[in-house]
Amino acid sequence: MKKVNIGGVPEHFNLAWYLTLKNGEYKDIGINLRWHDYPGGTGDMCKALRNKDIDIAVILTEGIITDIINGNPSKIVQTFVQSPLIWGIHVAHDSEYKSIEDIKGTKAAISRYGSGSHLMAYINAEKNNWNLEKDLNFEVIKNLEGAVEGLTNGTGDYFLWEKFTTKPLVDNGVFRRIGNCTSPWPCFVIAVRNDFIGSNKDDLDAILKIINNTTREFKDIPSIDKTIANRYKQQIDDVQEWLNLTEWSQELIDENTIMTVQKELYNLNIIPKIVGYNKLVTKL
Known part of the structure; x- marks a missing residue:
């Protein structure tokens, strides 16, 4: 076989x-x-x-x-x-960040460089007219479990992941979703x-x-x-x-x-x- x-x-x-x-x-x-x-x-x-x-x-x-x-x-x-994929933009539930504008210049948690969470952070930045060199910073967290840990302890500030996959974490008070970013393909x-x-x-x-x-x-x-x-x-x-x-x-x-x-x-x-x-x- x-x-x-x-x-x-x-x-x-x-x-x-x-x-x-x-x-x-x-x-x-x-x-x-x-x-x-x-x-x-x-x-x-x-x-x-x-x-x-x-x-x-x-x-x-x-x-x-x-x-x-x-x-x-x-x-x-x-x-x-x-x-298209609907990416939720998430912060820790008790984060001080309340809007997309608030996370400008902070640290995006990404699974790894070249991943969707990395590339879509660029798409989100462009969509909101950020400076791609000054307003984007990254922290590698490997996966969704790593994002839970990273956002909770503050090593990352926000995290993009498919919004239905992360919805239970939003419902359970681990993440708070402050917006969405849809892939244009x-x-x-x-x-x-x-x-x-x-x-x-x-x-x-x-x-x-x-x-x-x-x-x-x-x-x-x-x-x-x-x-x-x-x-x-x-x-x-x-x-x-x-x-x-x-x-x-x-x-x-x-x-x-x-x-x-x-x-x-x-x-x-x-x-x-x-x-x-x-x-x-x-x-x-």
Whole structure:
């Protein structure tokens, strides 16, 4: 049986992978697909792709584009979630900061450099007309648990993370959300190492066919809202709101979107150059 390693964040966006794995759908076609959780997010997955710890990553669009341009030998093969990500901007519950303006010039907690929490801090700064050199400072906290500790003890001042994932921490009085920042593009793509694409195209096609069949009908799965609420310790109302806002995709990301992301990243000095569509994307 062919072993394939895949990584993603342990969040509700990836429940479709869990369901198809639980049902044994990959083993039925001779593929031993092994899921690896990356609570540290995109930066950790980029490193795992480079180190060949995983073959496939379900990863933030802006993060993998940045890392491919910086030498990650991988390509995007499909959009996974078409809708944008809503990033909550969080401070400690008892923080003195009450508004976005209050956190200007303070320290953003980030999971690691090159992560979504890092890149979206730039997007938020630009959106609010901050000085990107003077008003942005960073403290690496590794993951959501590290953010809880960092914001609570004051090593970081604010933290951007997907707002539904952090909602229980807001409800429990650990974080306070002072605003949102929405990514201006589809949030998750599927990226694959180039050497894996070259030698395992049929297996990759088969894996994508299975997951796409599930995401097409994901919202119609009986009691899916209750399943998500129980598994991810969410309120049912929040899950239903999230389901209404979220759209999966089974298509390859288009060239205009790739250029939009690159132009934004280039303007923020996050990437050194803008590259051609085929440097970042491959059509299977």
